Amino acid sequence: MSGAEAELLYEVRERIGYVTFNRPASRNALTFAMYEALAALCTRLNETDEVRVLVMTGAGDKAFAAGTDINQFRAFRTQEDAIAYERRIDKVLRAVETCKVPTIAAMGGACTGGGAAIAAVCDLRIASTDLRFGFPIARTIGNCLSIENYARLVGLIGAARVKDMIFTARLLGAAEAERIGLVSEVVADHEALLDRARELAMTVAGHAPLTLRVTKEALDRIGQLSRIDAEDLVLACYMSADFREGMDAFLGKRPPDWQGR
Secondary structure (H helix, E strand, C coil): CCHHHHHEEEEEECCEEEEEECCHHHCCCECHHHHHHHHHHHHHHCCCCCCCEEEEEECCCCEEEECECHHHHCCCCCHHHHHHHHHHHHHHHHHHHCCCCCEEEEECCEEECHHHHHHHHCCEEEEECCCEEECHHHCCCCCCCCHHHHHHHHHHHCHHHHHHHHHHCCCEEHHHHHHCCCCCEEECCHHHHHHHHHHHHHHHHCCCHHHHHHHHHHHHHHHHCCCCCCHHHHHHHHCCHHHHHHHHHHHHCCCCCCCCC
8 A cells, every 4th residue: 555545545335435534643634645645536536426425534533634744845945836835735625626426524633724624625514522623824834825715714604704713823613613604513522423424424425416416516606706816925925934934933843933024
């Protein structure tokens, strides 16, 4: 089994596909290979009828996925590095977003950064009581989201809540996530989460595929109306001294010294 195959597991049971982010020692932090494997899987599912629903979850009981592995950023030096990264992630998220089968994110523990972005593009989200969801980038490495990701979050929870989450760098708990409609239901623990994900997937899988597919496509077209180019905003963060400081501080396990430039 190759590295990507070991770190992103996929199996099919009863026409339900199950993806597991499998780096529990790193809270399932995502490598580029894992992102690409997920995109390739979603693209392949558009060309086959092997599953009716796709469920995503994290290995262990500590995290769904704790964002992109920070070490992936160490080689960033040029403007193209930053733009290429956000384009790459958006390509992955679009593959998940446009997967023809319904997708369910079963979230437990940390669901942050890239992990939260993946969950946000899934069609349904359920959580265990220990969920911690958010994008704490304002206190970690000082980067930003793409305009597409900001738009997705605004569509899910509204601009005011996006600002609150990003500005305070706090993580939403399960009860708050349910209250604001980010997740549809909360269960007690990781075991109950997996059981409920399977039950929900079986319910959805039993419904008319064309109804579900057309509904996904219609809502996606509505969402695309708000997408605009904003690469200059990405560069403002990724090319800054603060971004380098944020990475060094994060990896050095110390508070960053932000300078605003």
